Amino acid sequence: MIGNETIVPLVVSEPRCKVCRSEHRAMIDAMLRQGTPHTEVRQHVNGILGHEYFTPNNLSVHARKHLYGSDPAEWLRKSARAQRVLGDPSAVPAHTRPEDALRAVVEIGLRSIDAGVAVPEPGDVIRAARELKRIELDGERATEEQMLREIKAFTTAVKRVVPEEMWDAVYAEYEAVLTESTPKTRGAQ
Structure with missing residues (x-):
C-alpha cells in the first residue's frame, strides 16, 4: 500500500x-x-x-x-x-x-x-452477428432521424420564405418530382 x-x-x-x-x-x-x-x-x-x-x-x-x-x-x-x-x-x-x-x-x-x-466459438459468432445487426439497425435509425430532421428543417424554411398562397403549387410540384423519381416496379411497366 x-x-x-x-x-x-x-x-x-x-x-x-x-x-x-x-x-x-x-x-x-x-x-x-x-x-x-x-x-x-x-x-x-x-x-x-x-x-x-x-x-x-x-x-x-x-x-x-x-x-x-x-x-x-x-x-x-x-x-x-x-x-x-x-x-x-x-x-x-x-x-x-x-x-x-x-x-x-x-x-x-x-x-x-x-x-x-x-x-471463435459458435456462441461468439451468434453474439457477434446479433451485435452487428444491432449496430446496423442503430445506424439506419440514426440516418432516418437525420433525414427527418432535414426534411422538417427544409419544410420550415420553405414556409418561412415562400408566400402561403404558393404552398399548394410547391406541394403539387413536389408530388410530381417524387412520382418521376420513384423507381418503376416490374409489374407496373
Missing part, C-alpha cells in the same frame, strides 16, 4: 501456462500489448530459445486469459491507477478508458483470428 492506495497486481499468473512460467514472459507480454502478431512473437521467442517451445495455442490462451486477466477494461484501469501511484506516468497504458480497452480487446481478437491462433 502506498498512501491510502492499494497497489493492484499488474500480472495474472497461471502456473500451468508455459508463457506465465517463462523467463521471457515480460518480453512476450510487452510484444503482445504493443499489438505484435502472435505468430511473430512466437517465432521471435522460439528463435531465442533455439527450438519450437511455444505453440500458437500457448500464446493465444495466455493473451486471452492471463495477459489482461478476465476483464481487460478492469485490468487497464487498475494498471493505470497503480502506475500513477508508483509515480511512473510514462508507464500508464494509452488505453485507460473502458471503451478504449474494449476496442483493444477486439483488435487483439481480430488479429488472433487473422493469424489463425484463435477460432
Whole structure:
C-alpha cells in the first residue's frame, strides 16, 4: 500500500501456462500489448530459445486469459491507477478508458483470428452477428432521424420564405418530382 492506495497486481499468473512460467514472459507480454502478431512473437521467442517451445495455442490462451486477466477494461484501469501511484506516468497504458480497452480487446481478437491462433466459438459468432445487426439497425435509425430532421428543417424554411398562397403549387410540384423519381416496379411497366 502506498498512501491510502492499494497497489493492484499488474500480472495474472497461471502456473500451468508455459508463457506465465517463462523467463521471457515480460518480453512476450510487452510484444503482445504493443499489438505484435502472435505468430511473430512466437517465432521471435522460439528463435531465442533455439527450438519450437511455444505453440500458437500457448500464446493465444495466455493473451486471452492471463495477459489482461478476465476483464481487460478492469485490468487497464487498475494498471493505470497503480502506475500513477508508483509515480511512473510514462508507464500508464494509452488505453485507460473502458471503451478504449474494449476496442483493444477486439483488435487483439481480430488479429488472433487473422493469424489463425484463435477460432471463435459458435456462441461468439451468434453474439457477434446479433451485435452487428444491432449496430446496423442503430445506424439506419440514426440516418432516418437525420433525414427527418432535414426534411422538417427544409419544410420550415420553405414556409418561412415562400408566400402561403404558393404552398399548394410547391406541394403539387413536389408530388410530381417524387412520382418521376420513384423507381418503376416490374409489374407496373
